[in-house]
Amino acid sequence: MALLTSNFRSLVYAHYEGAGRMFPWRAVPAPWGVLVSEFMLQQTQTERVIP
Numbered sequence: 856m857a858l859l860t861s862n863f864r865s866l867v868y869a870h871y872e873g874a875g876r877m878f879p880w881r882a883v884p885a886p887w888g889v890l891v892s893e894f895m896l897q898q899t900q901t902e903r904v905i906p
Contacts, residue, residue: 879905 878901880888895904 876901
């Protein structure tokens, strides 16, 4: 099971390196900012959440 988890984690990180987008809340991952941005991204276009 641990090997399966490790493989999955590697796949996710590899995908993020190739296709991940940079957002302001990822540069300084303060828990409050990440939480608010995730809530906003549920119902709002990304371009409107960035500011």
